Amino acid sequence: MHVDRYAPSPTSDLHLGNLRTALAGWLLAKAAGGQWLMRVEDLDTARVRAAEGVEERQLADLHSLGLDWDGGVVRQSERLAAYRDAVARLQTYECYCTRREIAEAASAPHGDGYRPYPGTCRDMTEAQRAAKRATRPAALRVDAGGASCTVLDAHAGEVTGNVDDFVLVRGDGQYAYNLAVVVDDIAMGVTHVTRGADLLSSAPRQAWLTRALGGTPAAYAHIGLVTNARGERLAKRDGSVTLGDLFTRTSADVLAMLTASLGLGPCRTTEEALGAMPGDQRFFSGAVWDGGQLVAVSATSRMSMT
Secondary structure (H helix, E strand, O other), X not given: OOEEEEOOOOOOOOEHHHHHHHHHHHHHHHHOOOEEEEEEOOOOHHHHHOOOOHHHHHHHHHHHOOOOOOOOXXXXXXXXXXXXXXXXXXXXXXXXXXXXXXXXXXXXXXXXXXXXXXXXXXXXXXXXXXXXXOOOOOEEEEOOOOOEEEEEEOOOEEXXXXXXXXXXXXXXXXXXXXXXXXXXXXXXXXXXXXXXXXXXXXXXXHHHHHHHOOOOOOEEEEEOOEEEOXXXXXXXXXXXXXXXXXXXXXXHXXXXXHHHHXXXXXXXXXXXXXXXXXXXXXXXXXXXXXXXXXXXXXXXXXXXXX
């Protein structure tokens, strides 16, 4: 069965780009007769506490668009024991490098800003580690042994990437994103992952970890981002970009705009959108938010919000 999941972090309201990706994942899952699961990625407790009420608004926004999920909501903050057990099954080592040290030693960053770790702390002696422990807390990295991994993406095709010794547990004790999402996807039975194209470079790393933990890597669909007119990732400063901002429009109006940008035409219900599947290449392409209009990157037509 096709099982996908949507996994927002409850630190800010969902903007049009987030909602567009959620809709794409929901449509792919439902068109295949599968399930669309919900996971709240709330491990960054300080940021979550500072964003009171955001989780409730995120779930309400999805529901208002007709994006209902199967089963209950999984919260990462309730799964710490599972992450601890997964770390214990992997070959790891302590790392004392600062971000600045990694930036100075590592190769050029990926498109998502991630800098592959050059392995500085891998071969430290126990005496060297003991000296470092006295200066700063250690992060815990997986020893990937210079591996590489290939994943299959619905739009990009086969994508191969080197797997660096990435962080599993941060220096402050928080479990890292790359660990938590893999452990959760395995536990939830996820077979397909639909998410933003900015995360494509992390897919080989996560697929490798999935195999290392005894799971089967998911099939991926990385959806183009929504940007502003300057080509920058959509943000609050770009104006009316959340459902709350677009209060003068109905949820059906917003859904029609989103489906049009995915190449499905202006569908005012999710049932209508399902009937328009599979659409065309605009489904995987990005879109531009410009002057109150959402413009599919590969399309010439616009659906105005004015």
